[in-house]
Amino acid sequence: xxxxxxxxxxxxxxxxxxxxxxxxxxxxxxxxxxxxxxxxxxxxxxxxxxxxxxxxxxxxxxxxxxxxxxxxxxxxxxxxxxxxxxxxxxxxxxxxxxxxxxxxxxxxxxxxxxxxxxxxxxxxxxxxxxxxxxxxxxxxxxxxxxxxxxxxxxxxxxxxxxxxxxxxxxxxxxxxxxxxxxxxxxxxxxxxxxxxxxxxxxxxxxxxxxxxxxxxxxxxxxxxxxxxxxxxxxxxxxxxxxxxxxxxxxxxxxxxxxxxxxxxxxxxxxxxxxxxxxxxxxxxxxxxxxxxxxxxxxxxxxxxxxxxxxxxxxxxxxxxxxxxxxxxxxxxxxxxxxxxxxxxxxxxxxxxxxxxxxxxxxxxxxxxxxxxxxxxxxxxxxxxxxxxxxxxxxxxxxxxxxxxxxxxxxxxxxxxx
Ligand SMILES: [Fe+2]
Ligand SMILES: [Fe+2]
Ligand SMILES: [Fe+2]
Numbered sequence: 236x237x238x239x240x241x242x243x244x245x246x247x248x249x250x251x252x253x254x255x256x257x258x259x260x261x262x263x264x265x266x267x268x269x270x271x272x273x274x275x276x277x278x279x280x281x282x283x284x285x286x287x288x289x290x291x292x293x294x295x296x297x298x299x300x301x302x303x304x305x306x307x308x309x310x311x312x313x314x315x316x317x318x319x320x321x322x323x324x325x326x327x328x329x330x331x332x333x334x335x336x337x338x339x340x341x342x343x344x345x346x347x348x349x350x351x352x353x354x355x356x357x358x359x360x361x362x363x364x365x366x367x368x369x370x371x372x373x374x375x376x377x378x379x380x381x382x383x384x385x386x387x388x389x390x391x392x393x394x395x396x397x398x399x400x401x402x403x404x405x406x407x408x409x410x411x412x413x414x415x416x417x418x419x420x421x422x423x424x425x426x427x428x429x430x431x432x433x434x435x436x437x438x439x440x441x442x443x444x445x446x447x448x449x450x451x452x453x454x455x456x457x458x459x460x461x462x463x464x465x466x467x468x469x470x471x472x473x474x475x476x477x478x479x480x481x482x483x484x485x486x487x488x489x490x491x492x493x494x495x496x497x498x499x500x501x502x503x504x505x506x507x508x509x510x511x512x513x514x515x516x517x518x519x520x521x522x523x524x525x526x527x528x529x530x531x532x533x534x535x536x537x538x539x540x541x542x543x544x545x546x547x548x549x550x551x552x553x554x555x556x557x558x559x560x561x562x563x564x565x566x567x568x569x570x571x572x573x574x575x576x577x578x579x580x581x582x583x584x585x586x587x588x589x590x591x592x593x594x595x596x597x598x599x600x601x602x603x604x605x606x607x608x609x610x611x612x613x614x615x616x617x618x619x620x621x622x623x624x625x626x627x628x629x630x631x632x633x634x635x636x637x638x639x640x641x642x643x644x645x646x647x648x649x650x651x652x
Pocket of ligand 3: 513
């Protein structure tokens, strides 16, 4: 039985709400619900548009398939670690008598029908085995293939990106090896070519797919920023100084944007977004949760699919990846984690810029480096030697950006010496 469009819409709305009901205490539930809603709608709209450009695919049917393909994600397994959502959706939809969309749920993940189990190691193997058994018995049609393609194209909050960009995210989240990633990209590009021909146009052009997708826009970043604040407010410890957090993060964002505007080759909007989200990890309290805020921010933004922003959460605290451990009064395991995670990172101007701007705020004031370091030394009771080192590290950054911008960055920001 084919599901009616109204019923598909109703089930989607219900499903998204279900995520929050079932996983309300999961730190990721709210964002995930929002993201799922946006994702299935983007897949559905893309499928409808592409179908409408062919002579043989029904656009409404394509839309419904797109809307329903991730149905299995609504049943209390936010990150899909305990179950494989394709299998869950298949069973649920079959139970309701919707065989067509049930099939889509099962087929949408695997561009190669006889897939290798080890290439999907993040899903439970028993679900995959059951899936494989059925996949081997059925035949895929162009609706299955269309949804496979459309599933790879949406950005996180709206619009579309290219397959290559999408895989930056998939590679990080599902921890795929470079070889497997490359192979999957090629399979997906083949599929795109197939539909380019069926539509007689370039699917990327049709959907206005962009080559960037792993960096949130300013509006998306502001929404994430608010989400982070809201998340912390749901915790019993909440914020001791919410105003200060808002002022600091907005301030770093605006300062980074202003400086980036004076540097050729830097993207000032990207600088703003990085500044705004550099302390995203403060959605939790380090003290209460016994977790480094840099790690929290890094992990969450990686999960959300923004690797470039995620690394800023980590790098902004340290002047380089070989930072001097005695300057940091963090538990040893936090420092060990940071060092290990930063192994593969090469600092770039964005890492330096956010690290520098981070030093320019104290309470509800923008201040110079000297003032800021004095305050830090006071707060943590640092000895003269460490204080001097911290000061020198920050001034090195200031000189670097003075040179890059060709002027005194204090002047650009309106900070007094
Ligand atoms: Fe899916
Ligand atoms: Fe999907
Ligand atoms: Fe900060």
